[in-house]
Amino acid sequence: MSKYRPVIGLEIHVQLNTRTKLFCRCLNEYAPDEPNKNICPFCTGQPGALPLLNKEAVRKAIEFGVAVGATIPEKTRWDRKNYFYPDLPAGYQISQYDNPIVEGGLIEFFVEDKDNGTFEAGSVELTRAHLEADAAKLQHVGSKTYVDFNRSAAPLIEIVTEPVLHSSAQAMAFVNELQLLVRRLGISDADMEKGQMRFDCNLSLQNEDQQKNDELPPYRTETKNINSVRSLGRAIEYEIKRQGKMLDEGETPKQETRGWKDDQNKSESQRSKEDAMDYRYFPEPDLKILEISREEIPQLNNLPELPSTQRKRYLELGLSQQIVNTFVVQDELSSFFDKVLEIKSIHSKAKDKNLTLSLANVLSGALLAASSKNEITINEIIDEKNFFEMVELFDEDKINNKGVQTIIDELVKGDQKDIHKIIENKQLIQVSDTNALGEIVDQVIKENPKVVEEYKSGKVQVIGFLIGQCMKASKGTGNPKVFKVLLSQKLK
Ligand SMILES: [Zn+2]
Known part of the structure; x- marks a missing residue:
């Protein structure tokens, strides 16, 4: 455990x-x-050209504010941020300085620990969000x-x-959640490869005393020009290491702006505090103060369901956090699952929790795997109604895992789209009759004396192999649960 604790704040352009x-x-x-x-x-940037405010942009910024529980002020103002750069011919950018359109707010997120499959909850308080105009783009040829x-x-x-x-893990989880949120709200495509979401990262390291006294270090660096979640993680790790080394040597890192060089996996100093930019902000004379009437602010329940709300709803159904996360980050999965839940309640099975779990498991398991492997959408494989009926049969023990897999494979082939026909043609209704299956079990025990010996000497996990042999002998039609019971009884 390092003696330093990173303190990170982000600025995200969406x-x-x-x-x-x-x-x-x-x-x-x-x-x-x-x-x-x-x-x-x-x-x-022609002299004398006047700005004309886009109301749609204002509405989208307000929706973001409502979604994160922020305050939307009654009045908000525009300011000129003055600086020279070839991509800014007017010599200023219209932004918002001390009176942003969104004040405060909070975003919750989960950090996944891939090693042990757990999720740690976190949250980030927002200082503000403001509207501003982007600069042009330079192309060096x-x-x-x-x-x-x-x-x-x-x-x-x-x-x-x-x-x-x-x-870095928290920062990456947070920006992933932010991307999910703005996409769900439909206010941004947030495609990082297209530069529609970009990051600046402020970072300093607290020593043990500062941690104890809850005190911020007397410096921080700002790393600019970060264009992907992966680069954000790398830029943070780089800066933690760089500052840690300086602190170890008794130096205090300089307050400075650094530029991230993604191709070189490092950042370079751009300017120090001494030559920090003075933007000479002043109120934009060509735009009125913007008054936001309370009627213009939407209610939270008039917005699309937020990822955080959806996450809570799925967790309450008893789904594992792993599955919840898989669904919430993929609109295709969550909307498919929600339609299946509707069908389930039409069948008066709203309260059948086991069926809910089976539906979620098959969707996030076999069906999602088939969709990724064959690069086709889930809806191209099966519709919600057929999916529900298939999993219902599975849940009632009428078809088994292998049957489900066979149905999905046949659907992917595309010749037959009716699951009931596939079940009939492939004889997938599973046999649970103990007399018929008992004969198979006897045969398998006879043919595998060595494994049976291992089982009897205490290596009980070999029962999996024996069940597999029974399944094979029954050409996949036997009920593995019945095989398991029969095997345990007969091998006592
Ligand atoms: Zn224009």
């Missing part, structure tokens, strides 16, 4: 998927077929640099967290 840009009516389109296609005097203004003035929300994260 690009909103509005139809048009934040301050002009140009299309907000990812990578249109040519550079500088969606541009106008405003988003190319050989010795030349080109400017593409398609992205210029696209709407961003910048989400700022409190410094409450303490490991």
